[in-house]
Amino acid sequence: MLKYQQLKQSKPQSAILRCSSTGCNCRILEVKDFNSDLQSNDFPLTKITNAPKMPQTIELGNEEALSDESQGLFYSVDDMWSFDNIGVSKTTEKFEGTEEIKTEAGETIYFQRYLICADCDRGPIGFAGYLGDAKRSDDGSGLHYFIHPESVRYEIKR
Amino acid sequence: MSRAYDMTMKLLLVGDSGVGKSCLLLRFVEDKFTQSFITTIGIDFKIRTIEIGDKKIKLQVWDTAGQERFRTITMAYYRGAMGIIIVYDVGDENSFNSVKKWYQTVNQHANDDAQLILVGNKCDDDSARQVSKKQGELVAQELGVPFLEASAKTNENVDAVFFQLAQLILEKTNVAQLAQKENNLDVTQGNKSSSSGCC
Numbered sequence: 001m002l003k004y005q006q007l008k009q010s011k012p013q014s015a016i017l018r019c020s021s022t023g024c025n026c027r028i029l030e031v032k033d034f035n036s037d038l039q040s041n042d043f044p045l046t047k048i049t050n051a052p053k054m055p056q057t058i059e060l061g062n063e064e065a066l067s068d069e070s071q072g073l074f075y076s077v078d079d080m081w082s083f084d085n086i087g088v089s090k091t092t093e094k095f096e097g098t099e100e101i102k103t104e105a106g107e108t109i110y111f112q113r114y115l116i117c118a119d120c121d122r123g124p125i126g127f128a129g130y131l132g133d134a135k136r137s138d139d140g141s142g143l144h145y146f147i148h149p150e151s152v153r154y155e156i157k158r
Numbered sequence: 159m160s161r162a163y164d165m166t167m168k169l170l171l172v173g174d175s176g177v178g179k180s181c182l183l184l185r186f187v188e189d190k191f192t193q194s195f196i197t198t199i200g201i202d203f204k205i206r207t208i209e210i211g212d213k214k215i216k217l218q219v220w221d222t223a224g225q226e227r228f229r230t231i232t233m234a235y236y237r238g239a240m241g242i243i244i245v246y247d248v249g250d251e252n253s254f255n256s257v258k259k260w261y262q263t264v265n266q267h268a269n270d271d272a273q274l275i276l277v278g279n280k281c282d283d284d285s286a287r288q289v290s291k292k293q294g295e296l297v298a299q300e301l302g303v304p305f306l307e308a309s310a311k312t313n314e315n316v317d318a319v320f321f322q323l324a325q326l327i328l329e330k331t332n333v334a335q336l337a338q339k340e341n342n343l344d345v346t347q348g349n350k351s352s353s354s355g356c357c
Contacts, residue, residue: 027207030162081166081216084207087183090200118204121184138234139168140203140218 001025001153011036016155017075017147019117019125026119027084028152029077043075043082045149050099052111052127054148074126074146085118088128088140107132112143125151164213167327168238169320170220170268172260173245174253178279180221181310182245182319208317208324215324236267241275241323246294248278248307249286254293261301271334273326277319278307 001018002010013034019026031040039045051072077083091112101109109129116123126147128140135142171179183204203220220235236242244260246253257276264274278294280287291307298305304322308315 080205080218081163083205084216085205087204088202090202092199113202114199116201118206119184121201139238 001155004149007154008038012156017152018155019122020153021120021122024117024120026117028086029083043077045073046076047104048072048074049102051101054124054151074148077145080140087116087118089114163216166216167240167324168218169241170235170239171243171245172222174256177245177247177253178310179245182316183219183221208321210325210328217320233267239268239272240327241273242268243275243277245277245279248280248289251288254289257297273323274303275323276303276305280309
């Protein structure tokens with residue numbers, strides 16, 4: 001299981017994103033189309049301005065600061081059914097930022113929920129919000145999901 | 159991107175407050191992070207992927223914890239639910255006595271074809287048991303719903319709850335699809351069916 005920094009060195013074409021908690025290993029999402037820059041069409045890695053801070057989930061009580069490089073980077077997932085397993089918090093306004101959250105393209109993200117591991121509740125590993133004037137719904141379907149690359153581990157199939 | 163699954167199902171956990179509905183959604187791992195600040199916000203739903211035969215099924219499981227008192231809010235949860243898990247705590251007789259009340263609420267608000275299952279949960283201490291397995295079985299029989307005892311603590315039957323419920327929904331759907339097919343045949347033969355059926 002690789003960390004994001006190691007993943008960047010190994011340049012795989014696909015990877016399974018898993019929970020980083022010891023003994024959990026929950027399968028979160030499979031990315032099948034990494035290019036050599038670790039970009040994916042299915043789940044593009046996007047720079048988010050003023051994103052909620054994600055702890056780098058390594059070990060309990062040892063939450064290292066994020067590397068500057070990946071701070072604000074998220075895999076963008078536009079359909080909740082893409083996830084194999086994911087936990088979604090209740091709607092909350094509770095997060096530390098006060099500035100407007102924006103995508104790389106300058107579109108506003110209206111923060112709604114935190115994402116956690118479905119098995120062990122570890123998190124947040126990402127967040128979900130409404131993109132611009134996307135249709136609001138109460139069943140999670142209208143939300144756009146963002147997973148932080150350093151909050152998960154990577155299994156590479158050889 | 160091609161769809162990597164065969165079916166999605168919305169499932170709902172209901173039951174008295176404190177019976178361990180949330181526990182059924184939490185796998186027992188040594189490194190449990192119950193102190194996570196997320197637990198104070200609360201979890202709305204989880205997506206879980208299971209495989210039944212050659213079918214990959216994505217479950218969206220809604221936890222109604224904390225909503226028990228707010229009946230009107232809870233109503234929205236029932237919309238579109240294909241399966242409902244009624245949970246009681248085997249260590250809490252009151253929660254068992256509420257099962258019939260939950261059954262009525264569910265019948266009132268859920269789709270007619272929603273599949274139910276009754277689960278006796280022993281999330282905590284088994285020595286505190288107040289409701290026997292036999293009692294659970296009898297009520298399930300009376301209500302005409304399948305029954306399981308599960309322990310979130312030991313993971314006993316936790317997966318089985320979701321598997322069994324999904325399996326029953328899958329069977330129902332197959333039957334409905336078959337009926338739909340026959341209806342379609344009728345249409346091509348000019349016998350337009352007026353029954354609305356299920357969409």
